[in-house]
Amino acid sequence: MPHETLTRSALEDLYLRLERPLFNVVYRWVWDREEAQELVQETFLRLWGMRERIRIETVESLAYRIGQNLAANRRRSRKLWQWVNLGAIRDRSIRDAGPDELVGRNEVSLIVKDAIDALPDRLRRVILLCEYSEMSYQEIALVLRVPVGTVGSRRNAALKRLRATLGPLLGE
Amino acid sequence: MKLEWKQVFPNLAPPPRGLEKLQSRLDREPAEKQRLERFLRPARWIPAAAATGMMLWMAVSATRPDNNRGPSLLDLVTRDVENPALIRLGLAPAPVETVTLLPNETHRVSAERVGVDDPNVVYYRILVLPDDN
Numbered sequence: 001m002p003h004e005t006l007t008r009s010a011l012e013d014l015y016l017r018l019e020r021p022l023f024n025v026v027y028r029w030v031w032d033r034e035e036a037q038e039l040v041q042e043t044f045l046r047l048w049g050m051r052e053r054i055r056i057e058t059v060e061s062l063a064y065r066i067g068q069n070l071a072a073n074r075r076r077s078r079k080l081w082q083w084v085n086l087g088a089i090r091d092r093s094i095r096d097a098g099p100d101e102l103v104g105r106n107e108v109s110l111i112v113k114d115a116i117d118a119l120p121d122r123l124r125r126v127i128l129l130c131e132y133s134e135m136s137y138q139e140i141a142l143v144l145r146v147p148v149g150t151v152g153s154r155r156n157a158a159l160k161r162l163r164a165t166l167g168p169l170l171g172e
Numbered sequence: 173m174k175l176e177w178k179q180v181f182p183n184l185a186p187p188p189r190g191l192e193k194l195q196s197r198l199d200r201e202p203a204e205k206q207r208l209e210r211f212l213r214p215a216r217w218i219p220a221a222a223a224t225g226m227m228l229w230m231a232v233s234a235t236r237p238d239n240n241r242g243p244s245l246l247d248l249v250t251r252d253v254e255n256p257a258l259i260r261l262g263l264a265p266a267p268v269e270t271v272t273l274l275p276n277e278t279h280r281v282s283a284e285r286v287g288v289d290d291p292n293v294v295y296y297r298i299l300v301l302p303d304d305n
Contacts, residue, residue: 012191012194015190016191019186020185024181024183024184027184033184036186037187037190040186041194045194045198048201049201112175131181132181132183170176170177170180
């Protein structure tokens, strides 16, 4: 059965709707605003490239899946780069720190960043989608291709870890 | 210092002009794609050229005498066999040996082993070949 193709205006509407939540999700992988925006845009370019093959009703979950995968890959390659060239990265982070990074250097932000960074990928994917995407567990399960129950259990596991790390600061 | 839960996951605003940047990239994409296709177009020839080259090489090497090529089946069958029938049919080379006929005098000869019934008898037919000189 022929399905509706993603048009340019539909893609732009989708961008306006998803830009902010997807940016927030991706940002928690790369911790760089410009890079996060670039990854969000790359996500939409990928969607546009595959517009003939995607269904309109699943395009939103596909956007989150592509965005998180791109961000996870970027983070992984950056870690590898840091491993092979640690000194250069350290120098760059001090010399070329942008305003966002400087803002991120306040104590709370650093503690939160470290706590989120310490989450395993599978927990991070769930907690970020739960916090920012406004999707239901069913929709998140579709994005991550896991059972609905797994979404709930992973979210609880992520929250437990964050509370264990941030508990004293949260007054819990 | 107390931390509120909303500070753990603050809702940040993305950098401005995101849609304009995306539109610009979407407009650029077809031109870039065409450039990439133009760049990659010669690459389509490479497999065909490689296949043609390989076929030519195989055809030439099949017709070219190759000293390094292994013995044929016929060579293997007739090797070291001094069978007169094969020699007569031209399927086996006549053994060429140097035989002393007279003291202090040698000639190139063709020695053809002739089959006999008695296993204790070895019988050769000798042909003296003209000297190349």
